[in-house]
Amino acid sequence: MKPPPFDYHGPATLGEALDVLAEAGPDGKVLAGGQSLIPLLNMRLAAPAHIVDVNRVPGLDGIEAGPPGVRVGALARHAAVERSPEAAAALPLLRQALRLVAHPVIRNRGTVVGSLVHADPSAEMPAVLALLGGSVRLASRGGEREVPAAEFFTGPMESALRPGELAVSAFFPALPARSGTAFHEVARRHGDYAVAGVAAAVTLDEDLRVAAARVACVSVGPVPVVVDVTAACGPRPAASADWEAAAAAVRDRVEPEGDIHATADYRRHLTGVLAVRALRDAAAAAHGEEA
Amino acid sequence: MTTRLFGEPVRRREDARLITGQGRYLDDLGAGALAAAFVRSPHAHARILDVDVSAALDVEGLVAIYTWEDLPGALAEPLPLLIPHPALTHGRTAYPLAREIVRHVGEPVVMVVARDRYLAEDACALIRVGYEILKPVVGIEEAVRGVHLVHEDVPGNVGAHLVQEVPGHGGVTAREAVEAAPHRLEFRLDVERSACTPLEGKGVYARWDADDGSLRVYSSTQTSTSVRMAIAAKLGLPLPKVEVIAPDVGGGFGVKIVHPWPEEILVPWAARLLHREVKWTEDRREHFVSSSHERGQVQHVRVGFDDDGRVLGLEVEILHDHGAYTPYGIIVPIITSTQLLGPYKVGAYRVEFSSIYTNTVQVTPYRGAGRPQGVFCMERTMDKIAAYxxxxxxxxxxxxxxxxxxxxxxxxxxxxxxxxxxxxxxxxxxxxxxxxxxxxxxxxxxxxxxxxxxxxxxxxxxxxxxxxxxVGPYEGGHVQITSDGRVHVSTGLTSQGQGHETVFAQIAATELGVPIEKVSVVTGDTRRFGYAVGTFASRAAVMSGNAIALACRKVREKALRIAAEALEADPRDLEITDGKIHVAGVPSASIPLATVAVLSNPLRYAFDEEAKRATQFAGPASDDRPPVAEGEEPGLEGRDYYSPVxxxxxxxxxxxxxxxxxxxxxxxxxxxxxxxxxxxxxxxxxxxxxxxxxxxxxxxxxxxxxxxxxxxxxxxxxxxxxxxxxxxxxxxxxxxxxxxxxxxxxxxxxxxxxxxxxxxxxxxxxxxxxxxxxxxxxxxxxxxxxxxxxxxxx
CATH class of the missing domain: 3.30.365.10 (Aldehyde oxidase/xanthine dehydrogenase, molybdopterin binding domain)
Structure with a gap:
């Protein structure tokens, strides 16, 4: 369990980092929190020729929260975002989700943007970005581009990031007024990747009827599965919304696979159960916000 | 009165060291040693056709590559079958490095030694082993069908078959008792495989002293004395030229009682051959695929009982998956089949087990050692009777x-x-x-x-x-009180975090009447104590604890004898309190154990103030008795053994x-x-x-x-x-x-x-x-x- 040989780069500026990445091309890999990359290296499941450690690059650890949403820099640790009162105020879902990400020691080093780039369909933060319709900002020597979540996650552990690019930040847009969110998951052990999990966002109209309801599901497809269940719930008051119908719609949409921890059927069933719980809690939170 | 430490919740004396990172585990040793790594079989069952090392030879820092062909003498033979049993008619063990056939994923095929572990793994990755894939046997049911064989010469994949039968009243068999019972149930139970998975895997570090012709080996083992004997035998070294030390060990739970592991003899062999220190530290994946597993069993149960739920007859058939090899014999299914009865008396009992080969990691005892399966069987039976x-x-x-x-x-x-x-x-x-x-x-x-x-x-x-x-056969203890009043306790069995430094010190402090701070304990170091069996089967406290108590009693008796002479008292009137011997009820007439230790060793040379008291002109001595009396030995020390029936x-x-x-x-x-x-x-x-x-x-x-x-x-x-x-x-x-x-x-x-x-x-x-x-x-x-x-x- 020792990594194969690689060249280590520790750029001191963003420009320098982008230069190194441009030269390394497909053989380059960015090291930020290292919580996924280092195990992959040690198990020799990844063998990049160049490791570009961006931890010394200034200005990448920002957490900017405002009415439009929260922008999280490439070096902002899970724990920093989880504990940021501004981020929690702007988007309670961030804290709700981050509390489910692995364990405190991993959150202390791991980064939100790193988790997005790793694009594990079992991870919480890709689901959050997908649910909110956020985006990832990718920088390269040629310039910057902002890629929406729907285009960013392209497959299991695959993203739209191209060789030579560095994901410098991610943007999580805020929800409209009278919105609430929740994240429910079932993991085999506390902090493990979820067997199934559902993030939900519900927005109520002025009469406190469901105006919009959406979920994003983890561990039940190649990428986070976003389902708009507004129609299934019906434009009813939250208390009488048909969450079971919404869950049925979710169960129909997901494409889980079985593995050594759970069968596909159980994952589908569980996703429905968690969808009801997450939608109900999200609606209650939307109510609470109104009150 | 001395505080009675036996029975008290004394805080663990080893914890301050262990939880502040001051422990010395195997990988903390030998910073400059060469590193060993292994190419292991990626296949569950295959014939080795050829090994091509040419690409690895270019790795800078490579020192040596070994395959089975390189192993001399006893090293080239199969590893020992540690616990033979007449019912184990087809016991098989692996070679240290695979010879011709590999029988589970993870079996070592090639050993690489290089300047560090990174380079050793780089070289491993470049070695090409050609295999002819053979049909793997996986799962108990597949194995008992016997269509494909794990070992060509073991028909039906059955390594062992054992029946034990205890008749009921009037000699009635279990079968008869079940048939005659008012109520009967029959069912099947399944227990999955698991493993010890100690947080520290195995590890071996060997130092060869060429001038002295001696070997010192550190191993993360549960039995240093037995590893020592295995190394001496396999390497053809005189036993006194081999010392084995178990340093701090980060958990064992059974897997480290198995020995010698291939690495435990290969690493010392390479160290001697290369005249260099060599170390191997097992990584997590290696541990999963090349150490031991346990638990996997299928059980068929027939039980007959009366209206009160009393078991009149019990028949159990066990299929035990012992993996590819049987180095530890059939201890696990024997324990399952005997300890299954638990706290109950059943009318008549028949238990039959077959121990089955599969192309998986070998099965040897893991904490509980077959009991969890037996208890699962009996307790499920009790619940089913109650439900019925x-x-x-x-x-x-x-x-x-x-x-x-x-x-x-x-x-x-x-x-x-x-x-x-x-x-x-x-x-x-x-x-x-x-x-x-x-x-x-x-x-x-x-x-x-x-x-x-x-x-x-x-x-x-x-x-x-x-x-x-x-369980026996024995353990020993050695206790020495030195002239500074310190008590040095050693025992041969090893520690993996159980708290032996604390409990053995409690026993010694209580037996000798000294403060626990004066007592130090050494375990698992053959330089200090050469005779031992090992730490397993919940035996350390019983075996070494009693041996240490008996050794302390010898020391105490000698101390009282010497003190009685010095105090001109009857030894039967003396007691030891807080490290001082005194006449019972008269604390003023006392002599410290430290002084008794000085007096116990007649000296010619004084090396400090205390020692003066034991020199030849120091005090009155009998002219017609030798300074060391007949039947006595110098020094205040004792050794004893405990061997239970x-x-x-x-x-x-x-x-x-x-x-x-x-x-x-x-x-x-x-x-x-x-x-x-x-x-x-x-x-x-x-x-x-x-x-x-x-x-x-x-x-x-x-x-x-x-x-x-x-x-x-x-x-x-x-x-x-x-x-x-x-x-x-x-x-x-x-x-x-x-x-x-x-x-x-x-x-x-x-x-x-x-x-x-x-x-x-x-x-x-x-x-x-x-x-x-x-x-x-x-x-x-x-x-x-x-x-x-x-x-x-x-």
Whole structure:
């Protein structure tokens, strides 16, 4: 369990980092929190020729929260975002989700943007970005581009990031007024990747009827599965919304696979159960916000 | 009066060192040593066609590459079969490096030595081994069909077959008793594989002294004395030229009692050959695929019983998966088949096991060592009888208990030590009474009804076990009091975190009347104590604890004799308090043990002020007696051994309350209660710690851990990401009550406690989940996904 040989780069500026990445091309890999990359290296499941450690690059650890949403820099640790009162105020879902990400020691080093780039369909933060319709900002020597979540996650552990690019930040847009969110998951052990999990966002109209309801599901497809269940719930008051119908719609949409921890059927069933719980809690939170 | 330390919850003296990073584990040693790494088989069953090392030769820092062809003499022979048994008619062991055939994924094929581990692994990655794939045998059912063979010369893949039968009253056989019984049940049970998975894997570090022709080996082992003998034999070295030391060891749980592991002889061999220090530290993946597993069994049960639930006849057939090799013999299925009976007397008993080869990692004892499977079998049987009769589960158990006045109780079987299975003492009805009170058994029905009214499902479960502990043949202790008054205790068996430095010091301090601060303890270092068996089978406290107590008594007797002379008193009037010997009731007439130590060693040369007292002109001495009297030895030290006639039998009963989520099928343990009887307690805090660790591993076996092999013999979850060892968050708070029925077999009256916690947990959780769900649970572990599907088939 020792990594194969690689060249280590520790750029001191963003420009320098982008230069190194441009030269390394497909053989380059960015090291930020290292919580996924280092195990992959040690198990020799990844063998990049160049490791570009961006931890010394200034200005990448920002957490900017405002009415439009929260922008999280490439070096902002899970724990920093989880504990940021501004981020929690702007988007309670961030804290709700981050509390489910692995364990405190991993959150202390791991980064939100790193988790997005790793694009594990079992991870919480890709689901959050997908649910909110956020985006990832990718920088390269040629310039910057902002890629929406729907285009960013392209497959299991695959993203739209191209060789030579560095994901410098991610943007999580805020929800409209009278919105609430929740994240429910079932993991085999506390902090493990979820067997199934559902993030939900519900927005109520002025009469406190469901105006919009959406979920994003983890561990039940190649990428986070976003389902708009507004129609299934019906434009009813939250208390009488048909969450079971919404869950049925979710169960129909997901494409889980079985593995050594759970069968596909159980994952589908569980996703429905968690969808009801997450939608109900999200609606209650939307109510609470109104009150 | 000296504080009596025996029985007190003295805080663990080793913890400050271990939890502040001051421990010296194997990989902390030998910073400049060469590193070994291994190319291991990627196939479960294959013939090695060729090994091409040419690409690896370019790796800078490569020192050596070895295959089986390079091994000389005894090293080229199969590894020892440690515990032969007449029923093990087809015992097979591996070669240190594979010869022609590999029989499980992970079997070592090539050894690489390089400047560091990184380079050694780089070289490993470049070595090409050509294989002809053979048909792998995976799973007990596939193996017993015997269509494909793990070993060509082992028909039907059956390594061992053993029947033990205890007739009932009037010589009735178990079969007859079952047939004649008013009620009968028949069922099948399945227990999955798991493994010890200590946080520190194995490791070996060897230093060859070419001038001296001697070898010093550090190994993360549970038996340094036996590793020493194996190395001397395999390398053809005189025993006094080999020393083996177990440094701090980060957990063993059984896997490190197996020896010699291939690496334990290959690394010292390479060190001698290369005249360089060589070290190998096992990594996690290596541990999963090349150390040992345990637990996997299929059991077929037939039981006959009367209206009160008394078992009149019990027939059990066990298929035991022992993996590719049998280095540790058939200890695991022997323990399953004998300890299955637990605290019960059954009318007639017949147990038959077949120990089966498969192309998987070998099976050797893991904490509990076959007992969790046996207890699962017996306790499931008790619950099924209770369900059939509509009786309370604890009543059925009580109806079958051996009574306190029936000890010693002979179960009529032969135990793992080759001795009769005779329980020495116990009080099972009292243990059950205590457990029911602790968990609130009798009021649980109301609690369950209240929960049901809230839409919650809860259930309660119970499980009982008896554990034969402290198996022989022997352990020894050496105790020396030096002229500074310090007490040096050593014993040959090893420590893996149990707290031996504390409990052995408690025993010595109590026996000798000295403050515990004066006592130091060394374990597992053949330079200090050469004769030992090892740490396993919950035996360290019983075996070494008693040996140390006996050695202390020798030292005490000698000290009193010398002091009596100096104080002109009768030794029978003397006692030792706080390190000073004095006439009972007269503290002023005293002499420190330190001074007695000086006087015990007549000197010609004084090297300090204290030593002057023992020199030849120092004081009056008899002119007609030699300075060292006949039959005496210089020095204040003693050595003794404890060798019991048979094992001593600890017991315990656990109960749990679980909650199952009606929708997600998650299983949560709400309460976990333990009543534990290991005879006299040396240190209740350490016993509780042992129980907590054991229950944690038991929870793993009940709800989380399994080794998942695919049909090709690939282990699919060889990492802690997918092999679900429970975290602290998955382990419930454990409520404990102690019962003390002393063992009549040893001077301290103690029984072993090391494995106890793990033994009944799967049985208890199965019982509780069954109670919550009303679904029969016949297979462990159980996951939420499993429970979901069981609900669907209800």
């Amino acid at each position: 009769l509509g009786r309370d589960r604890t009543q059925v158990r009580a109806a079958n208990f051996i009574q306190p006045d029936e000890f010693p109780y002979d179960q009529g079987l032969t135990f793992q030590d080759g001795r009769p299975l005779i329980y020495d003492s116990g009080d099972y009805p009292e243990a059950l009474r205590m457990l029911k009170e602790l968990i609130g058994w009798d009021s649980f029905a109301e609690e369950k009804a209240r929960a049901a009214a809230e839409g919650r499902r809860i259930g309660i479960g119970v499980g009982c076990y008896v554990e034969g502990t402290g 048979r094992s001593t039998f600890a017991a315990g009963m656990h109960a749990a309350i679980v909650e199952t989520d009606p929708d997600t099928a998650e299983i949560r343990i709400l309460r976990y209660a333990v009543v534990h009887d290991c005879g006299k307690l040396i240190n209740p805090m350490i016993v509780e710690g042992q129980i907590h660790g054991g229950v944690a591993q038991g929870v793993g076996g009940a709800l989380y851990e399994k080794m998942v092999y695919d049909e090709h013999g690939q282990l699919l979850n060889a990492s802690f990401m997918d092999f679900l060892m429970p975290y602290a968050t998955e382990v419930p708070r454990i409520e404990t009550a102690h019962l003390e029925t002393p063992s009549p077999l040893n001077p301290l009256g103690i029984k072993g406690a090391g494995e106890a916690g793990v033994i009944p947990v799967s049985a208890v959780i199965a019982s509780a989940v069954e109670d919550a769900e009303g679904i029969t649970i016949d297979r462990m572990p159980i996951s939420p996904s499993d429970l979901h599907h069981l609900r669907l088939t209800r």
